[in-house]
Amino acid sequence: MPRIQQLDPRFQGLLYGSLSIQSVEDVARELIQNSVDAGAREIVLTIEIDRFAECVNVICHDDGDGVACDDMESIGRPHCSSRIGAVDKFGYRGDALDSIIQVSSVCRIVSRRSEGSYETVFSGGERRGHSMIRSADGSGTSVYVYDIFGRIGVRKAELFSNKDSIYLRNIQRMISEMRRIAFYSLAGHPLVDLRVNIAENGRHERAIIQVSRRSAADSLLDGTVKLMQQIYGKKVIPKHDVFSAESDGIAVEMAVGRSLVQTKGLQFILVNGRPSLDRDLRHRIDRSFETQSTPETPPGKPVYVIFASCKADLLDIVQCNRFWQSDEIGKMIHEILSSRRVRKEVGNQNSDINNDYLRLPQSNLATLSPFFNDISEFRISKGMLAGEDVFKVVGQADKKFIIVRVRVERPVLIAVDQHACDERINVERIYQEFIESTIFSGDLSEDSRLTEPIEMDMNEEEMGQMTIFRDTLKLWGIGYEISTKRITHMPQLIINGDKREAIEYGIKKYLDELWRGKKLRVENMKSKEWWNYIGQMPELWKAIISKKSCRMSVKFGEELERSKCENMLAKLIICRDPFHCAHGRPSIYPICELGSMKTV
Template sequence: MSKIKLLDTNTINKIAAGEVVERPSSVVKELVENSIDAGASAITIEIKNGGTTFIRVSDNGKGIERNDIKIAFLSHATSKINDIEDLDNIFSLGFRGEALASIAAVSQIEMITKTHSEEEGTKININGGEIIDFQEWGSVEGTSISVNNLFYNVPARRKFLKKPNIESGYISDIINKIALGHPEVSIKYINNGTTILYTSGNSDLKTVVFSIYGKDNFKKMLDINCKIYEYSLNGLIGKPELSRSNRNYQNLFINGRYIKSNIISNAVEDAYKTRLLTGKFPIYVLNLNIPPSSVDVNVHPTKLEVRFDDEDKIYEFVYNSVLDILNNNILIPEVSIIEEKESRTRSCNVDNIKEEYIQPSIFNNSNLNFQNNKNSIETKKVSNEEDIFFNKSPILKDKTFSKIDQLLNDQKQNNSLKVKEDKEEYISKNLNDNKSDCYSVKNIKEEREPFFNNYKIVGQIFNTYWIVEQNGSIFYIDQHAAHERILFEKYMNNFKNQNIVSQKLLSPEIINISEKEKTILKENKEWLLNFGFEIEIVDKNAAAIKAVPYIFNTPQNSNYFYEILDIISDKNKESVYDTKIHDIATAACKAAVKANDKLSFQETHKMISELLKLENPFNCPHGRPTIIEITKYELEKLFKRIQN
């Protein structure tokens, strides 16, 4: 049996370094964060070979005093906190005092630093944790740290590093995130002698987003700036049309620190729900400022994970802030029918062009067409109820028309009032009647000017898409997607507002529950009863389901009960209704008018009118757009009336 013994200091430092320094990007992150904490307004990062052989971070910060330099490379040496009470009031990005010691233990490091009060700077060289050189050195105010041959003395770690181009990608990603979180700092990133990123440091997040994500993505983002109590949320969120198949473009910062949080990620994605296609995720750059005492950042070695003292409050604030911005903006995708950067070297096949013009033209039968439509162009006085567009033929009344007429003639005042009451109740109950920059008791639809206020229905194409003209743009409305959205909102409001019927079971169903689930059950027993579940705890780890909710003509089972418990545990009670979004969306899809169903102009007017009453008229519940826009400018480019 092996004896227990203490490890030597060198081994301890190398093991500890493995927790902080995972790869070259970890070194860059720690050094850049130290520069920001030092008050730097300009930081330059240089790397070679993916950071495996060379990393240098230079800044114009306060520098380190000569007497503190050697201490700075000792484990748990820091100037940012003094005692345990300071952990509740952390404003700096670093605070543990582990970074410099960990980096020095597994690399060859050189640091040159100078403070404002010193006449000369100081240089120190450390190899594998041992000081090799320490002397005065001429330098400007600030700090420059060079890290060479990372993991040169830990071959087991070095062999697991990726190829230089992959490691460079990791470094680029972390630098982009730091730049997005600190637009007030000018950041210059040089990879193998090539400048990859250079931000101005003018505190304008938009210019940083423009530099990193490009013009096209930047134009599709919305400003968000919300504040209530001690919480504030600011940044940019992407329009629903700007989405990705993963969460790599989601950038979240807490008090300037890049973090990952399921609570906030769920809040943002829930606000986008039914606006995005399945498998798509929103893009955003958000900075949440909260009191340091409300968040624990000392959870993970890399400080990527945090814990909140009131997760429900954080969720509600972020969710309603994002939802409010989405509801108050017109989210119609603008479609470009000509690529802005069209290749000028694209070849054309002249033979094919000539052959195309030989094909029969619609103008060959122009006389016939005009003759057949003679009556349609005669001036005729009609009443408001008469379909002036289809006056040459009677409006057909089939099953499709009766179905949509029945829907569009329904009065939705009760539902609208209920939604408004719910919004007022939330603000007065959860936010204690405190006004904020984002929230208002006013109805959202009253604040947002209708985007169709002087439109003209031009016609229909392919018996599916309606063409609407307004203010120098052409809008195409998908009749199925639009009708589906109307039905979905109606069904969803009915589901939330109805008194759910509870069905008694012939014999109680016994289920196993954990201590955590039992606590949730006790705290929410009355709410579960109103939702239709009658539950009684019968044993230490068992409960009896005596009645279940009867939803959509179907009694629910214990699996649905477990699903609700999980949602209440991780999110909030309102999210329970989202469990039926898919079922409601499917029902709306099946009941909506389909492509090739013929609608009259009168019915289309009604459908557009109902669509405009919704908080989100821009997407069907599956995330497809209901309306797209093509501007007059795009058409004029197509006809060469405007030259690029």
């Protein structure tokens, strides 16, 4: 018995024009979501781009239920679907395949089921028949969409610009949008594997998105945060807080990252499992976050995922996913943020290290001697460091540590690693000087001109990336001559810090991170704080600066006078991250609580 049915005529008029295929990404979205609705556990989607032939194909394979033979006659017809009216499915409209068929030159649908495999072909927007074919074992569906917008020349021209910079920018936008589609499509489906490939001009496919199924034991929010990390990288939300509330049939769950970023592209709102298109709700949430800001809050946008659930019917979803309960949802989110402190960590969003406070790691001294007690819960914050006469240097121990008495409510004795302390002071000084001389100066210095330019071995794609990100590279002190493929300018700190082969590799790696959105284009950042740019710096630059700061710092085994110890400590406590060396290791360790001892 056929499962594909037609949508109630009452809703067909409301839906007219609501699904419009405007881009290649729209085609990819509908195919991925069709696969999810079909119960697929593995989805592979490939975007083939031939710039010279001006042709784009999208091919999607899944291992879902497949389409029954009786339904192959109805597939692709407007307002027809096996999920008609199912508000918990993406394909409630039954319009996806028909819309794709109308904008492509050829569309081929292959269904694999236990009783046999079937094929239906559409050409020029018309059905050309279907037949039984031989196919691989296992159930699933494969959809081949050839020459998207082949019948709409204007749309095709928008993608295939003659200018390399515009064409590559279009590809970058496509990749960025595919990440967003992957997130929204899989947010409520933790058991789905997804791979999205792109193949340009006959080259080998490269994966731009690879999502592995999350654990079924994860909560909805934990699984969704892992999904975000798989798509955008672990560093976009290394730590997060979870909030929830429920009232009058409305439930809200939200995960809020503790770090701020420079884009609003990492803010996701889902209502009943669907992306919310309600701009008023989004603006209300933005204002709620703004009320949590203080003058000390660094510039940036919060990273968050919000799930809201409420009673809804098909009419709510037809009306652009706007729900009459949106006002109540907005109020609940505002109350959550107002009543619970949302933590905002400073600066380096690409660091897993918390530089706002330090919970001291204590060794097992407390179990070895009655003179040492457990202070593992003791925390030193930046606010404590700012106080007067908080620290008193006791002396140097073993030519490795500076022993310090901390004057707080529970006075403690701590050991400051003298090498890590000096390394932290040096690395922040070098970072600040470097960023002020590059990012904030805005131009290449004559001192950075290379007497022997670096020849770059670059393919067409990499040359296009150099063109797109030329302004970004310039702000990091890199000058590039496109006609000769040569690096003409490079900061002396970098050129003296590593071999030229390593520098070439580091630049290519940085371009790839910009291309994939793992690094931000610093010309779009408005911050005047040098600290906020470290996370966007090329990784090779950071490694060279860390190595330089290490080599110039005080070493273990050096004897220090008390005045030198006091001077180092005074500089450490005004650092942006006084708790870690340049490589992330702790710079401060606890020894014991002083208790009733009056002097040390």
